[in-house]
Amino acid sequence: MRRLAGWLSDLRVAIVLLLLIALASAVGTGIPQGDPPASYVEAYGDTPWLGLLNGEQVLQLQLDHVYSSGWFLALLAWLGLALILCSWRRQWPALQAARRWIDYRTPRQLSKLAIAESRPCPDPAASLERLRAVLSARGWQLQPGDQRLAARKGVAGRVGPLLVHTGMVLLMLGAVWGALAGNRLERFLAPERSLDLLARNGDNQLTITLQNFQVERDTAGRPEQFRSDLLLEGPGERLEREISVNHPLRHRGITIYQADWSLAAIDLQIGGSPVLQLPLQTFPQLGDQVWGIVLPTRPDGTAPVLLSLESEQGPVQVFGENGERIALLRPGGPAEEVRGLPLRVASVLPASGLLLKRDPGVPLVYLGFAVTLLGGGLSLVATRQLWAIADDGQLHVGGLCNRNLAAFAQELPGLLAEAQQG
Known part of the structure; x- marks a missing residue:
């Protein structure tokens, strides 16, 4: 069970999951979502998507509703579980360790730390007290002991990764809730x-x-x-x-x-009739944004003409049965004779x-x-720990830092010099 939990919380697995989720999101952006199934069969029947998937395959893989598909929700659940396990197995123990005081009692123990330095002092106890005052003035938390001192700063930085993981889990829960x-x-x-x-x-x-x-x-x-x-x-x-x-x-x-x-409707006046509002329909075979209406010009319904337009401003083109343009009408303009029938476009009604x-x-x-x-901001805070021991005419100092150790190594001599000068 521990081996399984370790594999699930592995950083490499989380990176792969993030890449798969990003790829799935890209597919969901490239393929229209939530359209009727027949539209995918028609759209990708002759020209497969990216040359790979036809309409039936798009539907079988649930790519018409990526964000609510079972496999996408499973990826989110897997990533959420990985983040929870990582927080439980790594980030929470790291926070607990940062909050736990460690008592180093001998200079030998300090010499094994990432940063260690020893300085001769006429009065090590006084230098240790001055170091305590310097650290306290700079916002360090202190735990004094007998001829020794423990200090830490930036423990809140250890909370950052936990908050990042919590925020990502909340994001995925919200996404799943919205999708379902x-x-x-x-x-x-x-x-x-x-x-x-x-x-x-x-x-x-x-x-x-x-x-x-x-x-x-x-x-x-x-x-x-x-x-x-x-x-x-x-x-x-x-x-x-x-x-x-x-x-x-x-x-x-x-x-x-x-x-x-x-475009919803067109207001037409035919001869001396009142203004008639007739619905428009799309003609995708003529273009992406072309609307029109087929209108008979004889009482028996024969000799139809096609009125087409691309915007509410017009113009309205009138085509005969053979596809030849026979008239051009302007919304709000005068009437034009179309096969002996006066036609006037009063206005065009757009739809939102x-x-x-x-x-x-x-x-x-x-x-x-x-x-x-918030967690990302706190993660930038470096967690620093410092120990000092006064012993045999020397002040021994050692420290640890989880981020930017070089900067801490440069700061430590300044702290000691200030303590000795004080």
Whole structure:
């Protein structure tokens, strides 16, 4: 059992696990997560991912949901167990040893330490007392004895590795909790449309209404920023908030992200008819961001034309059955005759792509980050130990340090010189 625990807590095993988790995270970033299974079969059917995996293999290896897959959670559990065992077998005993006073009684014992020095003194007892005063003034903890002295400083540095391991375990627990108990919902909303979120008992928990949506573009017409004005209504509350890319909204455990944009509908006036609002659909065969609608120009439904556009600003291109462009319409512009039928585009209605996430593990993840950062800072603190013995006209001094021993070796002669001059 001890051999197994030693292997599990080995640093090399932990490094391999970290590399595997990093590689898995890279795969999860490269492959879209949470899409319908059919989309992977279609996307990687003719062109396998990285030339290695087709859609069926992606699904079999659970690469469509890496962060909640069984093998990824097993890696996290293994790494967490390794950190706990390492803390229990190594870091905790090191902290206990640093807190335990060691009483060296003879100069011979001090001579075996990493740093050792002996200096002749007319009055070793007085020099020892002055050294005690110097160390006390510099914040050292002291344990005086009969003609000897033990001192230590920076014991908090031994707590650092324990806190780092604790923080990483908290991070992984938060990630696992979020992957297993979290929820994710992505919807496109047009202005004045609402989305109802229900509680587990079926009651209406929150209603999200899109009041306004704006697409900010550069001088070349490329999207730069998306902004959504939201109205949140729930039991006893009514809030108005704005979200944009990289500026989400967090409310009652739900995070609302501005994730994407789309075109929802087009307002058309056909001849002398009132303005009709017709839904738009995507045409991926024409491009990544092309929306349109097929519209018949005869009462019997024949002679259809395709109206396509790439942004809410237009223009709206009109194509005939043979793919030839026959008209170009501007939103808000005048009507154009299309096969004897006057068509006017009054406006185009954009839709905001909202991503809603409920991740109960977020507070634990933040706590893990804080504990890890605190532990990393404390780990930089060097733990120093010093012993001094006054004996036969000499002051014998020895010391240990777990970090930057050279600096401690340079500091020690200064401490002794100050003690002797005092």
